[in-house]
Amino acid sequence: MGFRVEEEIAAPRGRTAPGNLPPSYLLSAGYDGKLEKAFLRLYEPESQQIYLWYDNTGHLSYAVSKETPEVLRKIERLVNYPDFLTLEQVDKFDALADESIAVTKVVATNPLAIGGRAGGGIRNIIGQSWESRIRYYQNYIYDRGLIPGMPYRVEEGNLVEEEYEIPESIRAEMEPLFADVDPEFREHMMEWARLLQCPVPELRRVAVDIEVYTSVANRIPNPDEAQEPITAVSFVSSDGMKRVILLNDTGEEAMLPEIDGAEVVFYQDERDLVEDVFRVLDEYPIVLTFNGDNFDLRYLKNRARNLAISKDDDPITLGRRFAYLRNGLHIDLYRFFLNKSIQIYAFGNKYRENNLNDVAGAVIGKRKIDVGNINELTFEELARYCLHDAVITYELTSFNDDLTMKLMVILSRISKQTMEDLTRMGVSRWILALMEWEHRQRGWLIPNTDDILRAKGGATTEAVIKGKKYHGAIVRDPKPGVHFGVTVLDFASLYPSAIRNWNLSYETLLCGHPECRENLVPGTPHWVCTKKRGMTSLIIGSLRDLRVMRYKPLAKDVRLTEEERTFYDVVQSALKVFLNASYGVFGAESFPLYCLPLAESTAAVGRYAMTEAVKEAEGLGIDVLYGDTDSVFLAHPTQEQIDALVEWTDRELGIDLDVDKVYRYAIFSKRKKNYLGVYSDGSLDIKGLTGKKRHIPPLLKDAFSRMTQILGEVESPEEMEGAKRKIHGLVESVVRRLRERDFDLDEVAFRVMLGRRLSAYETNPQHVKAAKMLREQGVELDIGDVIRYVITLRGVKPVQMASHRDVDVNKYLDHLESMFAQLLDALDMDFDLLVGRPKQTALGRFFGG
Incomplete structure (x- = not known):
C-alpha cells in the first residue's frame, strides 16, 4: 500500500x-x-x-x-x-x-x-x-x-x-427495523442510509481502446517510448456513439468497412488520427479504459509527443503511475477489477486472471475476438477487433442497469474518496480516507503510526502462519474424502460483528481507565474500554448493521421489482466489500492507523465465535466436515438443526449465521483451504487447487479442466466409481502422451510475460533464463514480451530453440502430480499407481477390481 x-x-x-x-x-x-x-x-x-x-x-x-x-x-x-x-x-x-x-x-x-x-x-x-x-x-x-458522489x-x-433527505416512505420502513438498536448506532445508520439511498445519476461516458502496430511478433509495444504507429482507435459511449478510427497510410484507396452499425473513419496521417482522438477525450465527462493508465492513454500521450502534436491539444497528463484528463475523469477498469475486494466480494470471485478477456468473460459473458497476428488483419478485421474491445469495456460498466458505475459512486460516498482515487486505490486506502474524514469531523487529531505503537504496543498471541505477526483466523482440519449433501453456513460479517460487539477501536483498546481492565478480549490480555464507544466500532458496526438488517434482505425480496432488487444488491455488495476488509488493514504495518492489538483482538473474537459455534453444532448432532475462517461445512444437516444453530449464534454470540452455499457434494483434501464443491447444477467451486493459473502449459491445464468436468457430472455416490474410472483413463492418456512425446511443443510450453527489461531482473527465474537464451541468438526482447519455454533436463529452453527430445518428461509428470494429487488423494486414488510408479498396493483396490 x-x-x-x-x-x-x-x-x-x-x-x-x-x-x-x-x-x-x-x-x-x-x-x-x-x-x-x-x-x-x-x-x-x-x-x-x-x-x-x-x-x-x-x-x-x-x-x-x-x-x-x-x-x-x-x-x-x-x-x-x-x-x-x-x-x-x-x-x-x-x-x-x-x-x-x-x-x-x-x-x-x-x-x-x-x-x-x-x-x-x-x-x-x-x-x-x-x-x-x-x-x-x-x-x-x-x-x-x-x-x-453526493x-x-x-x-x-x-x-x-444539496441536502438529500430519505423519503418518508423509506424512513417509515427503517425506523421499526432499527428500534432496538443502540441510539448511537441508529443515528449513524440513518446517515449511512441517507448516503446510500440518494439516487445515482446516469453518468455519460465513453470507452476507448487503441491498437498499435507491432514490428516484433508477440511483443506488447512500449508505451513510454511509443515508437510504433497507432493503427486503430474505437469508441463506445453511453449516448449511443460507436466509432472506429483507422490509419490507412498505405497510399492506396480502401473501402470503408461496415461494422455493426458503427461509424468508421479513415485517416491517412496518424497525427490527424490522434488529434481526433483527443477531441473525443476532451468532450466526455468520463473516459473508460481497460489498462489505460499503463497502456492506452500513456501510449497516446507519448505518441503525440513523438508526432509533435501541440501540448495545448493534448488532454492527457501522466503521473508516476496514473493517467489523468484535463476536463473529465479517467476510470481505468483494469485497476478497479484488479482490486481483490472487488473481485471477491462484489463479483463473487468469478474471474481469476485480471485481463479484459477473463474479466469480461466471467462478468458479462463476452470475450475478446481471437485473432492471430494483428498486423496481418484486414481493415475490416482490425475494426471489428478494436471495436469489440471497446464494446466489452463499456459493457463492464453498463450491465445490470449500470451496476459497476453505481458501485463506484456508492463506494465513493462511503469512503469519502474521489472516483479516480477509489477506482485506483486498494480498499485499505478507502478505509483510511473514511477514518481520516471522521477524525476531522469530530475535531480529533489524526495520530501518526508511531503514536499508536507507543500507546498500544504489539501482539501478545503467537502467529501460526510463518511471517504473520499474530494468531489469525481458525481453520478446522477438513475430513478428507467425498461428502454428499454439504451445507455451508457463513458468519455474516464475522469480523465487523466482532469490532462492533466488542467495541474494538485503536483508542478503546488498552484504555487508561483502571475499571475497564477486567473487560478482556477472549484469548488475549487486551482489555477494552467500557466508558466510550470506539470510532472504528461505531463506523464499522453501523455499516454492518445496516447491511444485515436492511440492504441484504431487500436484495433478495421477491416482492420488489428486478430494478429495485438490483439496486439493493449493489448497495449490499458495496457494504460487503468495505466491511470484509475492515479488520485486516489495522494489522498491516504499511497502514497509517496500524494497531496490532486491534487486529489481534478482532481475530481472537472470530476464533472464539468459530470454536463455540462448532461445539454447538456438534452438540446438536451435526457432522462438521470443515471450518474455514468464517464458514462451517456441515454434512446432511436438517432444517431444524440449521435453525437451532442460527438462533443460538444470534442469541449467544450476537452474530448472524446464514446458509451461504449448498453443494451436491464436496471433495476435501488433507490440506486446509483446498477443496472442490459441486453445486446442484454441476458448476464447480474450486478453492486453493492448482490447474487454472495462466502460465500452466495447455496440455496440463486442459487435463485439469477435463477432470473437473468429469466430477461436475457426478449426481450420486453410486456414480463416483464411474467418474474415478474416467479420471484414471484421463491421467493415463496424459501420461502416455508425455512419455511418448506425443505433443506439440506449444502444448507443453509455459508462458510468462517479461514485467521489466532483462537487465533489471535481480534474480534469474525460468522465463528470464529462457529470454536470455533468445537474446544470445539475436532476438530483441522488451517489457511485455511473452516468453514461451519448456523444461529440459538441463533447465529450460525457449520453444524456438527446443525439440521434443529436450523435454524433461519427469518434470512434467511432477507438475501433473502437483495439480492432481490433492483431489486424487481425497478420492482414494494414488497418483503414483496411476502413472505406473511401483506401489505395494494393487491398483485394482482403487477401482474395485
Missing part, C-alpha cells in the same frame, strides 16, 4: 461552473498549481457535463505541530521559508490520551511547501508533524466535510450541499 504519494498538481481546462449551477454530483477534486486553489469536478446530470468549481473560501495547506507558536517562531528556517504564511493555534482531541490538546497549524501558500519538494518542505523543517502527508485535495474534502449546487458562486 503506497500511502506516501506525491502531490498531483493538475492543470484542468474545462467548463468553469457558472455563478448558479443546479444540483450536480461531486466526482473528483484536485489542486490547480497555476491558480493555487483547490477545485472540484461537478457532474451536472441535465447537461451531462463536468463543471469546475474553484475554492472561494481561502483554504490553505498546512501541517500540524504539537509545539507552541512561540517555539515555532524561533525556527529561522521556518519563518524565512518563502512559502510559509502563518501559525494558528487550535484545539484538537487526542483520542490516545483521551484529552483535548492545543496544537499549531503551520500554514503555507501551497501544498508543495508542506512536503512535496524532494528533501525539503515545512514538515522537514519543523520536525515531528501530524496530518502533513495527506494529499491537499483530500485534506480539502475533510476540512469542508464534503462527500464525493449532490451539491452552486449559489452565487458558493458551493452549497
Whole structure:
C-alpha cells in the first residue's frame, strides 16, 4: 500500500461552473498549481457535463505541530521559508490520551511547501508533524466535510450541499427495523442510509481502446517510448456513439468497412488520427479504459509527443503511475477489477486472471475476438477487433442497469474518496480516507503510526502462519474424502460483528481507565474500554448493521421489482466489500492507523465465535466436515438443526449465521483451504487447487479442466466409481502422451510475460533464463514480451530453440502430480499407481477390481 504519494498538481481546462449551477454530483477534486486553489469536478446530470468549481473560501495547506507558536517562531528556517504564511493555534482531541490538546497549524501558500519538494518542505523543517502527508485535495474534502458522489449546487458562486433527505416512505420502513438498536448506532445508520439511498445519476461516458502496430511478433509495444504507429482507435459511449478510427497510410484507396452499425473513419496521417482522438477525450465527462493508465492513454500521450502534436491539444497528463484528463475523469477498469475486494466480494470471485478477456468473460459473458497476428488483419478485421474491445469495456460498466458505475459512486460516498482515487486505490486506502474524514469531523487529531505503537504496543498471541505477526483466523482440519449433501453456513460479517460487539477501536483498546481492565478480549490480555464507544466500532458496526438488517434482505425480496432488487444488491455488495476488509488493514504495518492489538483482538473474537459455534453444532448432532475462517461445512444437516444453530449464534454470540452455499457434494483434501464443491447444477467451486493459473502449459491445464468436468457430472455416490474410472483413463492418456512425446511443443510450453527489461531482473527465474537464451541468438526482447519455454533436463529452453527430445518428461509428470494429487488423494486414488510408479498396493483396490 503506497500511502506516501506525491502531490498531483493538475492543470484542468474545462467548463468553469457558472455563478448558479443546479444540483450536480461531486466526482473528483484536485489542486490547480497555476491558480493555487483547490477545485472540484461537478457532474451536472441535465447537461451531462463536468463543471469546475474553484475554492472561494481561502483554504490553505498546512501541517500540524504539537509545539507552541512561540517555539515555532524561533525556527529561522521556518519563518524565512518563502512559502510559509502563518501559525494558528487550535484545539484538537487526542483520542490516545483521551484529552483535548492545543496544537499549531503551520500554514503555507501551497501544498508543495508542506512536503512535496524532494528533501525539503515545512514538515522537514519543523520536525515531528501530524496530518502533513495527506494529499491537499483530500485534506480539502475533510476540512469542508464534503462527500464525493453526493449532490451539491452552486449559489452565487458558493458551493452549497444539496441536502438529500430519505423519503418518508423509506424512513417509515427503517425506523421499526432499527428500534432496538443502540441510539448511537441508529443515528449513524440513518446517515449511512441517507448516503446510500440518494439516487445515482446516469453518468455519460465513453470507452476507448487503441491498437498499435507491432514490428516484433508477440511483443506488447512500449508505451513510454511509443515508437510504433497507432493503427486503430474505437469508441463506445453511453449516448449511443460507436466509432472506429483507422490509419490507412498505405497510399492506396480502401473501402470503408461496415461494422455493426458503427461509424468508421479513415485517416491517412496518424497525427490527424490522434488529434481526433483527443477531441473525443476532451468532450466526455468520463473516459473508460481497460489498462489505460499503463497502456492506452500513456501510449497516446507519448505518441503525440513523438508526432509533435501541440501540448495545448493534448488532454492527457501522466503521473508516476496514473493517467489523468484535463476536463473529465479517467476510470481505468483494469485497476478497479484488479482490486481483490472487488473481485471477491462484489463479483463473487468469478474471474481469476485480471485481463479484459477473463474479466469480461466471467462478468458479462463476452470475450475478446481471437485473432492471430494483428498486423496481418484486414481493415475490416482490425475494426471489428478494436471495436469489440471497446464494446466489452463499456459493457463492464453498463450491465445490470449500470451496476459497476453505481458501485463506484456508492463506494465513493462511503469512503469519502474521489472516483479516480477509489477506482485506483486498494480498499485499505478507502478505509483510511473514511477514518481520516471522521477524525476531522469530530475535531480529533489524526495520530501518526508511531503514536499508536507507543500507546498500544504489539501482539501478545503467537502467529501460526510463518511471517504473520499474530494468531489469525481458525481453520478446522477438513475430513478428507467425498461428502454428499454439504451445507455451508457463513458468519455474516464475522469480523465487523466482532469490532462492533466488542467495541474494538485503536483508542478503546488498552484504555487508561483502571475499571475497564477486567473487560478482556477472549484469548488475549487486551482489555477494552467500557466508558466510550470506539470510532472504528461505531463506523464499522453501523455499516454492518445496516447491511444485515436492511440492504441484504431487500436484495433478495421477491416482492420488489428486478430494478429495485438490483439496486439493493449493489448497495449490499458495496457494504460487503468495505466491511470484509475492515479488520485486516489495522494489522498491516504499511497502514497509517496500524494497531496490532486491534487486529489481534478482532481475530481472537472470530476464533472464539468459530470454536463455540462448532461445539454447538456438534452438540446438536451435526457432522462438521470443515471450518474455514468464517464458514462451517456441515454434512446432511436438517432444517431444524440449521435453525437451532442460527438462533443460538444470534442469541449467544450476537452474530448472524446464514446458509451461504449448498453443494451436491464436496471433495476435501488433507490440506486446509483446498477443496472442490459441486453445486446442484454441476458448476464447480474450486478453492486453493492448482490447474487454472495462466502460465500452466495447455496440455496440463486442459487435463485439469477435463477432470473437473468429469466430477461436475457426478449426481450420486453410486456414480463416483464411474467418474474415478474416467479420471484414471484421463491421467493415463496424459501420461502416455508425455512419455511418448506425443505433443506439440506449444502444448507443453509455459508462458510468462517479461514485467521489466532483462537487465533489471535481480534474480534469474525460468522465463528470464529462457529470454536470455533468445537474446544470445539475436532476438530483441522488451517489457511485455511473452516468453514461451519448456523444461529440459538441463533447465529450460525457449520453444524456438527446443525439440521434443529436450523435454524433461519427469518434470512434467511432477507438475501433473502437483495439480492432481490433492483431489486424487481425497478420492482414494494414488497418483503414483496411476502413472505406473511401483506401489505395494494393487491398483485394482482403487477401482474395485
